[in-house]
Amino acid sequence: MKRTTIVDVGRLAGVSAKTVSRVLNGEPHVSQAVKQRVREAADALDYHPNVFAQALVRRKSNMIGLIYENPSPSYVVELQRGVLDRLTGERYQLVVIPIRSVQEHAGEVVGMLRSAALDGVVLAPPASDNPIILNQLKDARILCARIAPTRMIDAAPSNLIDDVAAAREIAEHIIGLGHREIAIIRGDPTHASTEARMLGYMQAFYKAGIELRLERIEPGLFTFDSGLSAARDIFGRGDRPTAILAQNDDMAVGAMMAAREFGLSIPDDLSVVGFDDSEVSRITWPRLTTVRQPVFEMAIAATEMLIAQLEDRAVTARITHPHELLIRESAAPPRSLE
Amino acid sequence: MKRTTIVDVGRLAGVSAKTVSRVLNGEPHVSQAVKQRVREAADALDYHPNVFAQALVRRKSNMIGLIYENPSPSYVVELQRGVLDRLTGERYQLVVIPIRSVQEHAGEVVGMLRSAALDGVVLAPPASDNPIILNQLKDARILCARIAPTRMIDAAPSNLIDDVAAAREIAEHIIGLGHREIAIIRGDPTHASTEARMLGYMQAFYKAGIELRLERIEPGLFTFDSGLSAARDIFGRGDRPTAILAQNDDMAVGAMMAAREFGLSIPDDLSVVGFDDSEVSRITWPRLTTVRQPVFEMAIAATEMLIAQLEDRAVTARITHPHELLIRESAAPPRSLE
DNA sequence: CGCGAAACTGTCAACGTTATCAGCATATCT
DNA sequence: AGATATGCTGATAACGTTGACAGTTTCGCG
Numbered sequence: 001m002k003r004t005t006i007v008d009v010g011r012l013a014g015v016s017a018k019t020v021s022r023v024l025n026g027e028p029h030v031s032q033a034v035k036q037r038v039r040e041a042a043d044a045l046d047y048h049p050n051v052f053a054q055a056l057v058r059r060k061s062n063m064i065g066l067i068y069e070n071p072s073p074s075y076v077v078e079l080q081r082g083v084l085d086r087l088t089g090e091r092y093q094l095v096v097i098p099i100r101s102v103q104e105h106a107g108e109v110v111g112m113l114r115s116a117a118l119d120g121v122v123l124a125p126p127a128s129d130n131p132i133i134l135n136q137l138k139d140a141r142i143l144c145a146r147i148a149p150t151r152m153i154d155a156a157p158s159n160l161i162d163d164v165a166a167a168r169e170i171a172e173h174i175i176g177l178g179h180r181e182i183a184i185i186r187g188d189p190t191h192a193s194t195e196a197r198m199l200g201y202m203q204a205f206y207k208a209g210i211e212l213r214l215e216r217i218e219p220g221l222f223t224f225d226s227g228l229s230a231a232r233d234i235f236g237r238g239d240r241p242t243a244i245l246a247q248n249d250d251m252a253v254g255a256m257m258a259a260r261e262f263g264l265s266i267p268d269d270l271s272v273v274g275f276d277d278s279e280v281s282r283i284t285w286p287r288l289t290t291v292r293q294p295v296f297e298m299a300i301a302a303t304e305m306l307i308a309q310l311e312d313r314a315v316t317a318r319i320t321h322p323h324e325l326l327i328r329e330s331a332a333p334p335r336s337l338e
Numbered sequence: 339m340k341r342t343t344i345v346d347v348g349r350l351a352g353v354s355a356k357t358v359s360r361v362l363n364g365e366p367h368v369s370q371a372v373k374q375r376v377r378e379a380a381d382a383l384d385y386h387p388n389v390f391a392q393a394l395v396r397r398k399s400n401m402i403g404l405i406y407e408n409p410s411p412s413y414v415v416e417l418q419r420g421v422l423d424r425l426t427g428e429r430y431q432l433v434v435i436p437i438r439s440v441q442e443h444a445g446e447v448v449g450m451l452r453s454a455a456l457d458g459v460v461l462a463p464p465a466s467d468n469p470i471i472l473n474q475l476k477d478a479r480i481l482c483a484r485i486a487p488t489r490m491i492d493a494a495p496s497n498l499i500d501d502v503a504a505a506r507e508i509a510e511h512i513i514g515l516g517h518r519e520i521a522i523i524r525g526d527p528t529h530a531s532t533e534a535r536m537l538g539y540m541q542a543f544y545k546a547g548i549e550l551r552l553e554r555i556e557p558g559l560f561t562f563d564s565g566l567s568a569a570r571d572i573f574g575r576g577d578r579p580t581a582i583l584a585q586n587d588d589m590a591v592g593a594m595m596a597a598r599e600f601g602l603s604i605p606d607d608l609s610v611v612g613f614d615d616s617e618v619s620r621i622t623w624p625r626l627t628t629v630r631q632p633v634f635e636m637a638i639a640a641t642e643m644l645i646a647q648l649e650d651r652a653v654t655a656r657i658t659h660p661h662e663l664l665i666r667e668s669a670a671p672p673r674s675l676e
Numbered sequence: 677c678g679c680g681a682a683a684c685t686g687t688c689a690a691c692g693t694t695a696t697c698a699g700c701a702t703a704t705c706t
Numbered sequence: 707a708g709a710t711a712t713g714c715t716g717a718t719a720a721c722g723t724t725g726a727c728a729g730t731t732t733c734g735c736g
Binding site for chain 2 (some may be wrong): 691693694
Binding site for chain 4 (some may be wrong): 003006007017018021022025049050052053054055056057147254
């Protein structure tokens with residue numbers, strides 16, 4: 001069985017292959033009558049251009065990639081939803097490149113991208129912050145747009161939120177409620193925003209004159225399970241805090257689960273806050289006080305930046321997206337103040 | 339700037355392009371010495387084959403698609419995770435095809451796939467059940483493997499669970515706890531498993547001699563919000579049930595949220611059960627009694643079936659995956675029996 | 677009416693790879 | 707020894723499309 005080619009369409013319409021190509025690609029210098037005939041012939045033959053022949057001769061694949069390392073399911077879904085949303089109606093395809101550990105395999109990533117012949121990639125954390133990947137992309141001339149990088153902001157188009165300010169604001173909210181004994185569950189140490197959020201918390205503590213003790217800082221990995229076990233460790237020790245700042249919502253929800261295991265009611269015995277405003281923050285009870293990070297919008301904007309580069313349009317180099325403190329039911333004044 | 343081609347590698351190694359091709363594709367009839375020289379030359383030049391030229395001449399793209407319609411985020415994540423998991427180490431790329439409404443755009447789907455030049459697709463519900471898509475795929479000679487179809491099981495390789503039995507079992511569990519006043523929140527009517535689960539519930543009701551009243555069946559869409567508003571409707575009416583069977587976990591969690599709005603405590607005032615064992619069922623409190631559907635494993639198996647077809651290996655035509663009733667804390671005997 | 681410019685259309689050669697076939701050398705069998 | 711198979715290698719022609727260029731027609735304007 002032979003595929004129908006552009007030559008077949010041309011034969012049926014009585015024109016050359018080149019003319020068919022011109023019509024189908026919307027190039028000028030084709031008469032209306034010919035346009036019409038070619039369109040009809042293409043429809044009649046149910047012609048679909050061969051994207052590989054196009055890619056070969058145009059040296060452009062029309063495929064873009066999304067690189068992430070699975071931190072939290074809701075984050076990934078939002079991310080991908082944003083990219084796909086911007087891509088509908090465009091001629092680009094999304095290829096998903098799963099990376100187990102960006103940290104460990106940074107050197108191999110660009111090789112994979114080159115093999116996949118992508119025109120460009122949207123980099124989500126932690127790849128968006130990885131200097132090795134950024135440099136290799138530049139060398140391989142693969143375009144990129146970044147989501148939530150914290151370093152080398154001007155190395156490639158970036159979509160940011162002010163992680164430090166957002167973290168400071170939510171910490172100030174907790175302090176404002178009267179909490180002084182506050183534990184922190186950190187995110188994945190390979191994500192740079194972990195440090196940025198840490199810094200924001202510390203600024204708030206410093207301003208309020210609260211000492212942050214080292215044993216109040218618990219490591220985590222941005223997953224529900226890591227939040228659960230971090231909180232268990234916190235509660236297992238004698239000196240129980242009245243509030244927990246978790247660096248994302250999944251870990252905060254894990255901490256809430258641990259609180260129930262220890263018979264602590266939220267927010268009466270313990271306040272818990274998260275970060276991201278991911279779906280889980282809205283479906284648990286009590287609903288989670290958190291900071292909204294507009295992941296969906298950032299993904300759309302990053303994809304737009306990438307497309308703009310691919311089509312040689314002017315590119316916005318940096319967008320700082322607004323964050324927003326969302327006060328819900330998981331945080332309240334500590335019992336001692338009631 | 340010119341790309342390094344297979345000819346360049348051949349020149350450096352002192353052999354023909356064809357021989358380089360033979361070495362790189364692991365074909366026989368090449369001497370060890372030549373193999374060695376070619377490998378070194380390819381490394382030295384940092385050669386990556388042009389996948390489009392390969393695809394053009396081989397008439398194979400090495401790209402497969404995943405088609406879903408976004409019902410529940412956790413379901414989609416599991417699905418995609420499964421496909422990617424099976425694909426690691428293979429030479430296939432995953433292209434994500436987002437479809438707004440399979441029901442409405444069934445006719446356009448295959449056109450999109452042909453344009454994308456995919457070798458095959460993994461079909462998730464509701465596309466896996468759509469006869470238009472199935473037929474057009476066959477006409478276009480695009481291979482496929484299906485996840486959770488309910489009709490035309492033998493039309494293409496399928497990964498199933500026994501939806502009817504699973505639904506019956508969870509309904510029997512609720513009935514066994516003593517519930518008689520039971521409401522149902524249905525799933526998206528365009529997904530065939532909605533009907534299958536309905537049937538399972540009804541079998542259990544029939545066996546127990548319980549009459550199912552029409553006003554106890556509430557429509558839903560497999561989303562948290564649809565579950566929330568369905569449950570609000572249920573509670574808003576005078577005649578309140580003691581248990582709710584939701585056709586997936588997201589809707590069940592929505593129903594739990596509505597219950598709290600109405601001051602109902604779970605499971606004391608109301609039992610709620612879901613379906614799927616998605617992540618949300620484990621992170622809410624009380625944790626959701628549900629039926630585990632092994633989505634991840636089904637996605638892996640479907641991808642395996644697709645790869646087997648692509649490589650002309652023997653294909654398992656059908657796998658029925660085990661389901662499992664998971665009894666957690668969201669269902670208990672009704673208060674009247676305590 | 678003549679002439680340059682613009683509009684339209686076609687020809688040919690790439691793009692980078694692999695399939696096909698042919699050629700030669702060496703090994704194996706009668 | 708001659709015939710036959712087998713291992714290794716290269717030349718050539720596709721795969722389906724578009725870029726570069728050239729040729730022809732039509733149009734506008736003095």
